Amino acid sequence: MRFLKLFVTSFALMCATLVQADDLPKLRVAVLKIGTVNWELDTIKRLGLDKSNGFELVVQGYAGGDASRVAFQGGEADVVVADWIWTARQRASGKGFATFPYSTAVGGLVVPKDSAVQTLTDLAGTKVGIAGGPLDKSWLILRAYAQQEYGMDLKAATEQVFGAPPLIFKTGLKGELGGAINFWHFLAKMKSAGMRQIISVSDAATALGLDPATPLLGYVMKDSFVAEHPELAKGLYLASSGAKEVLGSDDAAWEAIRERMNAKNDTQFTTLRDDWRAGIPAAGPVDEEAAGAMLAVMAKLGGDKLVGEANTLPEGVFLNFE
Template identity: 45%
Template sequence: MISRRETLRLAALGTAVLLDSHPIASAASKVRIGVLKFGTVSWELDTLKHHGFDAANRIDLDVIYFAGEDATNVAMLAGAIDMIVTDWLWVSRQRSDGGDVTLAPYSTSVGAIMVKDASPIRTIADLKGKKIGVAGGALDKSWLLIQALARRDHGLDLPSVSDVVFGAPPLISQKAIQGELDAALNFWHFCARLEADGFRRLIGVGDAQMALGASGPVSALGYVFHDKWANDNPQAARSFLKASAQAKDLLARSDEEWLRLAPVIRAEGRELAKLRDRYREGIPRRPVAEEAVDAGRLYRVLARIGGEKLVGSASEMAPGTFWQEPPQ
């Protein structure tokens, strides 16, 4: 006959075996992010997933690739994905029009005006009469900031006194290398590749931002999502951003990780080193509130020069453009 004590012992043992066979754990939070297939964001997400930072933070990260930025924007606004990467200017305009998208800083890396090492061009004033290639269009915010600085410091209206041509980033870089342009304003990673190919930075867009009123680096891009999604899924939002920070930390300190990423980045040697160093410079390190204040200052500069075509009818950056993580 089995005693009551033995019965309880066997019951406890059975429960332990059951728990060991079917561990109890909170389900991972699903996060769907849309990114460009060959964009720089994919480097960080590759690191994040390769090292299991998503699983460690209990998120099920679904990376969905798109061919163009407009497609990612439309997909998120339609609710097909939870998150994209884009700039605060777009976020502010959406909020001014009644939307609820918001931004968590991703990178302060910005482009620069690049010239060949041997070029006689030394200052913005030397761009007068020169042929300048600009990645993007006439309302590219980096181009507008460079224009604002040229007007303020040199009295130059660059579109009027220079031969400005617009094009896709790869084309602008190619034309610069071939010598068909005197200077090129391109996105940061194209600039880094040019630095490895005999070019130097005439002026960085970050320098222009500081000269025009920013007190420190401002994230050009951020992880963008709906306020409602973050409110409904606070753990998912926090956990994703924590995983992102862990990936950034690894990329900031490990040269070996960059060697692993080399096939994804499609670079090696000096070019890979330049991309690594410029990426590291762009890791956000300031409080979000400080970035938001400086973005508001830059918004006013952009609104003056870009007008309604750029910012719509709002003369000030919309409140809530930068996401303030609520206390836990």
């Protein structure tokens, strides 16, 4: 198996050297400058998976997710990485955006390692730190879970502290919060530092009858771009799949991106790697019925501020290159 992986990698690199970058169309991807999607994109470029699939990948880093989406909508980028609920909202409003899966990775709720908290009910009267704001999807799913399982209004029973992921990370580690909900990679670091997860968003989603395998994040393109450049759209899909195959099974491939991961120690590095791997989507088309069920929960709890006019799943949200 390892020989096969080395052969595939060598073949991709050989193909890349046979094609000059100037001869290939450039594919511009707008991403959060410090986002974890860069781990995959770096791997694509390092292994020449872009060139072997007929394009040159150009990664455009932005300081925030909003800035990357503005660049995409304004035509400064061909692709953006965003959650599909945003894509559905845009499509429902008349914008022809579509997506294919990047990751199913979601977080959970962690508490200090010496905390007496065992379930969400024990958080009553405490401060809960939440990255992503009041409409954070992990927060909404955990609220729905608390209501169903315990008859608990988690929002009313706790004091919410909203902040940027690094702030929630720091205050959580200092023990200043009863519990914390953060983006998955910050949670990985919090767990590696000793904080204890009492429930994952995946487990909460399952209890709600949702499918946790529904990928949340994806590569988003405009319908017009896909129609005009179908080979580029599929090329990115194949390059992404190839990078996931390598990163999903070859530990050595992670050494090349270790500096990018900003892991402070071996424990953080291993936790980040393993949690990223756990978020690799299953092959094949997205289950649209499952996605529709998740959207219904988001619409109920987040309302128009989150989903806009997308109360049901618009047709054509998901691209399928299988």
